[in-house]
Amino acid sequence: MLADALLLQLGYNATLVAFGATALGLAAGATGAFLFLRKRSLVSDAVSHATLPGLALAFLIMVAFGGDGRSLLGLMAGSAVSAATGLWCVSALTRHTRVPEDAAIGAVLSVFFGFGVVLLTVIQSVPSGRQAGLEGFLLGSTAGMLFTDAVIIALGGIVVLLAVAVLRRPLTIVAFDPGFGQTQGLRVARLDMALMLLVMAVTVVGLKIVGLILIVAMLIIPAVTARFWTNRASVVVILAGLFGGLAGYVGAATSASAPDLPTGPIIVLTSFVFFALSMAFAPERGVLAALMRHRRFERLVHLRQGLLAMAQGQHVYESRTRRLLRRQGFMRPDGVPTATGKNEAARTLRDEARWQVVRASVNLSDLAMRDDGLTPTEDVLTADQIAEIDRRLGPPEAV
Amino acid sequence: MGAEFVALSLPPMLIGTLAALACALPGNFLVLRRQSLVGDAISHVVLTGIVVAFLITGQIAAWPMMLGAAAAAVVAVTLIEVIQRLGRVDAGAAMGVTFTAMFAFGVLLLEQSDTSGVHLDVEHALYGNLESLIWLDAVGWSSLLDPAALAGLPHELTRMAIVFALTLAFILVLWRPLVLSTFDEDYARALGVPVRALGLGLVIVAAITAVAAFDAVGSIIVIAMFICPPAAARLMTNSLVHQVLWSLAFATLSALLGYILAGYGPLWVGLPNTVSAAGMIASVSGLILAICAVAAPRRRG
Numbered sequence: 293m294l295a296d297a298l299l300l301q302l303g304y305n306a307t308l309v310a311f312g313a314t315a316l317g318l319a320a321g322a323t324g325a326f327l328f329l330r331k332r333s334l335v336s337d338a339v340s341h342a343t344l345p346g347l348a349l350a351f352l353i354m355v356a357f358g359g360d361g362r363s364l365l366g367l368m369a370g371s372a373v374s375a376a377t378g379l380w381c382v383s384a385l386t387r388h389t390r391v392p393e394d395a396a397i398g399a400v401l402s403v404f405f406g407f408g409v410v411l412l413t414v415i416q417s418v419p420s421g422r423q424a425g426l427e428g429f430l431l432g433s434t435a436g437m438l439f440t441d442a443v444i445i446a447l448g449g450i451v452v453l454l455a456v457a458v459l460r461r462p463l464t465i466v467a468f469d470p471g472f473g474q475t476q477g478l479r480v481a482r483l484d485m486a487l488m489l490l491v492m493a494v495t496v497v498g499l500k501i502v503g504l505i506l507i508v509a510m511l512i513i514p515a516v517t518a519r520f521w522t523n524r525a526s527v528v529v530i531l532a533g534l535f536g537g538l539a540g541y542v543g544a545a546t547s548a549s550a551p552d553l554p555t556g557p558i559i560v561l562t563s564f565v566f567f568a569l570s571m572a573f574a575p576e577r578g579v580l581a582a583l584m585r586h587r588r589f590e591r592l593v594h595l596r597q598g599l600l601a602m603a604q605g606q607h608v609y610e611s612r613t614r615r616l617l618r619r620q621g622f623m624r625p626d627g628v629p630t631a632t633g634k635n636e637a638a639r640t641l642r643d644e645a646r647w648q649v650v651r652a653s654v655n656l657s658d659l660a661m662r663d664d665g666l667t668p669t670e671d672v673l674t675a676d677q678i679a680e681i682d683r684r685l686g687p688p689e690a691v
Numbered sequence: 692m693g694a695e696f697v698a699l700s701l702p703p704m705l706i707g708t709l710a711a712l713a714c715a716l717p718g719n720f721l722v723l724r725r726q727s728l729v730g731d732a733i734s735h736v737v738l739t740g741i742v743v744a745f746l747i748t749g750q751i752a753a754w755p756m757m758l759g760a761a762a763a764a765v766v767a768v769t770l771i772e773v774i775q776r777l778g779r780v781d782a783g784a785a786m787g788v789t790f791t792a793m794f795a796f797g798v799l800l801l802e803q804s805d806t807s808g809v810h811l812d813v814e815h816a817l818y819g820n821l822e823s824l825i826w827l828d829a830v831g832w833s834s835l836l837d838p839a840a841l842a843g844l845p846h847e848l849t850r851m852a853i854v855f856a857l858t859l860a861f862i863l864v865l866w867r868p869l870v871l872s873t874f875d876e877d878y879a880r881a882l883g884v885p886v887r888a889l890g891l892g893l894v895i896v897a898a899i900t901a902v903a904a905f906d907a908v909g910s911i912i913v914i915a916m917f918i919c920p921p922a923a924a925r926l927m928t929n930s931l932v933h934q935v936l937w938s939l940a941f942a943t944l945s946a947l948l949g950y951i952l953a954g955y956g957p958l959w960v961g962l963p964n965t966v967s968a969a970g971m972i973a974s975v976s977g978l979i980l981a982i983c984a985v986a987a988p989r990r991r992g
């Protein structure tokens with residue numbers, strides 16, 4: 293069943309939703325990457341919650357003019373207006389008062405949402421309001437999605453993607469170093485505004501599929517996921533888009549494969565699975581990689597300290613050090629150093645002696661900064677410098 | 692008027708006010724510590740905790756649900772911390788990842804399980820149902836002195852009162868260390884204040900408040916009351932004591948005015964039905980913040 297769903301064999305509606313969700317995921321992921329790099333991910337939460345009153349007002353206005361109030365384009369226009377108002381409130385509060393940005397975000401999201409809920413109850417009481425189905429926009433509802441809806445969503449996603457592609461360089465500069473951007477003649481405030489407009493566009497486009505409460509997940513999670521895999525901003529943006537698009541596609545297909553699998557939450561959870569896997573297994577930045585790095589570091593410290601102890605003819609008591617020394621063939625099970633162990637111990641002792649010379653020397657004391665108790669002198673000094681030090685130290689002692 | 696008011700309007704107004712006060716109190720410190728959105732994150736994940744508790748116990752009872760919600764809050768706070776540290780991600784993004792994923796999981800569980808027989812759905816979680824918390828045993832103001840009738844008060848009222856008292860006690864007892872660690876963390880640490888434990892304690896108090904208030908009034912009020920009254924109060928004064936007092940006044944005003952506007956406002960403009968009290972309370976608190984942002988004496992800092 294799931295295989296059928298992933299191959300888009302589950303019928304017209306499921307295919308429409310899958311295409312829409314993929315386009316949305318691509319756009320949201322790429323846009324969210326800039327938001328994440330700018331460290332303003334949660335502004336999107338205010339934007340998305342602020343769409344609710346506009347959605348309700350648009351419905352009421354369309355009904356007042358004799359429509360049935362369910363035109364997606366009309367609802368999207370209304371939500372865009374109120375999202376922009378919310379955004380303006382956040383920036384006005386942060387700029388003109390001493391309310392910090394996070395409080396401004398929280399205030400706007402709760403107040404706009406609260407007002408939206410008031411309007412929803414008003415809609416409930418007007419005659420045509422009971423079937424409005426506006427609640428579907430809270431968590432998304434893809435049942436009975438129209439062809440035109442899917443086209444609007446896919447087109448919206450593509451337009452956002454194109455805009456991101458055009459603005460990628462200035463947006464990256466502003467995300468990392470707004471001051472530098474200013475010296476390069478970039479209008480930072482205007483670019484921030486452009487980014488927010490893109491976020492707003494993603495939110496409005498995503499209302500139908502994912503809903504306004506969870507759309508932030510599509511902006512935030514893929515970007516964080518992508519960050520685990522690379523240190524390059526351009527790659528983060530591309531990967532975030534791909535992760536987002538994939539989550540949209542797999543999530544939408546999965547939700548079509550069985551009953552009671554709501555599309556929005558499934559897309560978000562798919563995205564979260566990608567995130568969890570990346571956090572666990574990504575090379576370099578992943579948790580597993582960090583754990584292995586830590587173990588390797590510990591092993592180096594144990595070995596070095598163990599060898600130094602052996603070099604000074606001391607008994608090694610620490611059990612992990614003994615185990616490591618034995619495994620390297622430096623020590624016999626009864627604790628007596630082997631021949632290779634003695635060699636290695638002598639080498640380590642010699643290295644330690646060289647470091648002492650480096651620390652005492654006037655010209656080399658800068659390099660002594662790099663003595664972390666693990667780095668061999670060979671990694672820091674030239675062969676000539678080492679020869680000079682060795683000449684001063686005299687012939688190495690045997691262990 | 693009297694009997695109807697006492698039975699239908701007084702309990703929800705009291706519960707709403709207590710919930711607003713209980714949220715605004717720790718909210719003062721959350722806003723000052725740049726942790727305003729902790730309340731937002733917690734109130735999203737509370738839904739998941741409640742659904743899990745329902746699935747385990749199979750019933751809608753107060754204590755299992757509170758425990759489930761509290762557990763979810765703890766899981767969320769831990770997860771945010773873990774993602775932030777292990778993933779080296781900024782706090783906002785870590786929060787965004789955590790609460791959306793947990794909320795999505797809660798919604799999925801809700802859809803998957805058979806909750807048709809019980810009153811548990813996403814809308815209820817968001818808006819609560821303040822209007823339904825009525826006092827059936829009341830016959831008039833005299834019922835306030837009648838022990839038998841008082842026993843029939845909605846249990847949310849007792850719970851909110853206890854939680855408010857708890858929050859108040861926490862703030863009063865730990866006032867000095869809290870203030871110190873909020874304004875100058877290094878200095879507080881130097882004086883031996885357990886800064887990290889205190890910060891965690893504040894988040895836990897906020898979580899308890901959010902969980903208790905959530906059940907009675909829904910998460911919109913919780914988020915709005917954590918932030919709007921303290922933020923508005925911050926624009927009124929430079930003294931923290933005065934700020935806390937202002938925030939309590941604003942919270943009370945929002946709750947009462949919001950409830951009245953929701954219950955009676957539509958009748959005044961000729962609409963037949965009432966509107967959501969939770970939504971209106973949040974709206975009023977936003978209006979107060981807006982007025983303060985334009986006209987309050989200390990708005991620029």
